[in-house]
Amino acid sequence: MKRAFTNYVVITMVCLFILPFGSFAMADAGSKTVKIGVILPLTGPQAPIGREVLRGIEVAADMVNDMGGIWNKQKISLVTGDAANSESARTETERLITVEKVKLLIGVYSSSLAFIVHPIADKYNVVFWETNAIADRLRQMGHENTYFFGPMASGWGSQAADCVVELIAPKLKKDPKELKIAVVYQGTEWGKSLSHDGFVKRANELGLNIVIDAPYDPNTMDFSSLILKIKRTNPDIVHTQNYLDDGYRLFRDARKNGLNPKVWIADGCPWAYVDEAFQKFGDDMNYVLDLNQVAGGNIWSLSPTTQSQYREFLDRYTKKYNVKSVAASSDVAVGFTSAIALFEHVLPAAGSLDPKKIAEVVNDLSLPATSTARPGGIKFAPQSDPVQAGQNIRAGVVARQIFNKKYYTVWPKDSAEIEAIFPAPPFGKRAFDDKNLEMLIK
Amino acid sequence: MLEIESINVYYSELHVLKDVSLVVNDREFVSVIGGNGAGKSTLLNSIGGHIPPKSGMIKFRDTEIQKAPAHSIVGMGLSHISGERSIFTKMSVRDNLLLGGWVQKDKKKVDAQLQNVIGMFPILDERKHQLAGTLSGGEQQMLAIARALMAEPKMLMLDEPSFGLAPKIVDEVFETIQKINESGVSILLVEQDVNRSLSVAHRAYVLENGQVVMQGEGKELLGNDHIKQAYIGM
């Protein structure tokens, strides 16, 4: 019995350590390579997104390698680490730096993980190219070699407030100040900086009417109480920030409790990207306005080379991973755009992975919105900036409206594919005929 | 009925029963006496299948049972009432009794036996819907005995049934055991009350330090000087 128990423990331990790390076993290939570490949640609750980001980075590396690589035909080789939770984020980052000896890391997607991972990279003086993590405070920690390619939370949230004024109010034919806005978000670092420090602050500057500012506990299994609280304020617009689990529940409970705002804004909510949401809510998902740092939403306005590069990425991604389309999960595009900017605009010019050289290149970088499929363009704030050190200050968001499992860019104006349609009909009456779209296409 | 041939029982390293042999005949009332820690409870536990002996043989109605699991021994007709009473305190008296008939798969027989047992212990009938944990000590002991009888055993082993009971209740318990014996059930009794136990038993064994040091008829041993000195204190 004792033996059997020991066997059991050994087997579980093996599963524990081998399975999650199995993926990187084959990554090392060839001798003349530039080793780049990728740290992302590849297992655990955030894995659906982490894995997509990884795929985008992989396609970017493939494309660069097929074009002959960088610096005298050296190929990029990716070494991955799994930041499944805070503990493994720590050990895996340490491993990548000390065992795998990588000099540059890309990742880590989630803000809470970034708070763990960035200081480690900084400690070893390793460059960190952050794809997504948006919490404002990350920019204020004095990590000189950390760069943020995506937008920061407050900037993101404040753009949503602009969207209310520029897009939504005119569509509802109302004065923006008359609209009642409910703000709902996770009571987490990410949620507070996006919704409270970003959206609410900007909304107040713009004189908008916030009727309720409601952070919540993302572990709640049933949000009816929160929804009833919101419903009492009878809002025209509900601005939400959430993650997959809580996002689904919040939307489900809004529907079941008959909360029917004219506009439902899903700001930075990854759940709005996943096919699953349509399966779950069917037609009721129509009319949702999704605000995100989504790549490719601006494809019409890109330069021809960037546009064809992005199309090649879409093509390669769908073939390599045998998926139907990218639209369902744009996190892959986030990974791709972050990585390709690094591989194309930073590393070749720097000539090595030396942090100082990279810093020089990044400082001088100034690329227009047409040069990246990630909306906004590329220009980094200096590391001396007190609030947004290392931040790509041109990183922006686009608003897309969801119809029948597809996303249509509606804002900012110059990237828009169609005219947005508001107000949304009540839940249960949201079936939408694609024929109507033809009239809206610009 | 029961034949034990030189069994040796250990608690890991501790050698508790040393070459113990013992016989209980059909319808016989046998007592085992001995000081604290002599190994009396161990003997019953070993027969009952809770602590299998390392060597030796235990035969119950011509079947070797030294390796049989405890539950199957009960099924063969040998019931055991341990010192800790082990009734189900969170269940009703009736449920305790019904469970006593677990080994009897024929539901009609269980019902019939329930009537029988309740006839023997009228107090339990009055209390049948009460939780067993709320019974008095004596009632709990009666319930433990009644529950064991539900299995219609051929032989009953009891470990200190009088422990912690008032003298008047002890009398009742002894009377009950004798009645059960008279109804044809063999008895193997372990008791601290040596005087009483020897006077009711047909035969008795004296266990000291894990060994049988003396055996004989109950009355005969009652007159033995060694017994008088060591156990009765005269």
Place this chain on the structure above:
Amino acid sequence: MEIFIQLIINGCLTGTTYALMALGLSIIFGTLGLINFAHGDFIMLAMYGGFLISLFSGMDPYLGLFIMLPISFVLGVGLYRVLFKRLIDAPEEAHIIATFGLSFVFQYGAMLLFSAEYKSVSTDYSADVFHIWNQYIDYPHIYGAMAAVILIALLISFLRYTNTGRAIRAVSEQRRGAMMIGINVHKIYAIAAGIGLCCIAVSGVSLITFESVHPTIGVHFNLLCWIIVVLGGIGSIPGTIVGAMIIAVLEMLVGYYFEPTLTTFAYFIMFLAILMIRPSGIFGIKERRA
């Protein structure tokens, strides 16, 4: 007042869901004394079970129970024979280590089999809402509550009125006493494990009609179920139900009248407070294990 009623209705419906989730744990912990930290992951697997059945057969997940219940029972018995049996007499640390290990195996196994994506089932009644006197009740929760009520009624009558049910109660109270009346305790434990897994199957199927499943969803469930079972009193089914109701209603009231960020925190505090007054839980009787 209307809102208060709505909150209480929602709380009770969520409460029955919680009770359903905790029931399997209550039985396995109460009977076997097994500290199962993989309970949430068992629920996760059951949710995938419901998902797979409705994916492949197009059946309503609840109908899938006709397939899932026998499988769960056999799995429970098998799991008892292979693992739990070795654990029940081992020290508690072994329970914790082994079931934590099991939990990881389940999570990574699910990750390999189903990927990390969120999966859910949409049924004809997914979006249906029952609207009466200005109160909103959604059908998935109504059916979930009905499933819970039926299961609880079956379970209680099984434990109370059948021989095997009595034996389960007996074994959970007094293992030695049960052996002494001829009960094969390992067989009863195996049956109890099977029943525990059946309860988990019902809860998984019920959850999949209104929740999405992903490989790590069990982590939060596990904590929740443990709190409910300990709060209600170990081994007491009524305790589990009351514990579940208290927590769910508390979450609702705190979320509405107080602070939506503090729902989990509030039931933690409640949990500690009740254990301070009644260390063995609301319905707990002082444990005396043989």
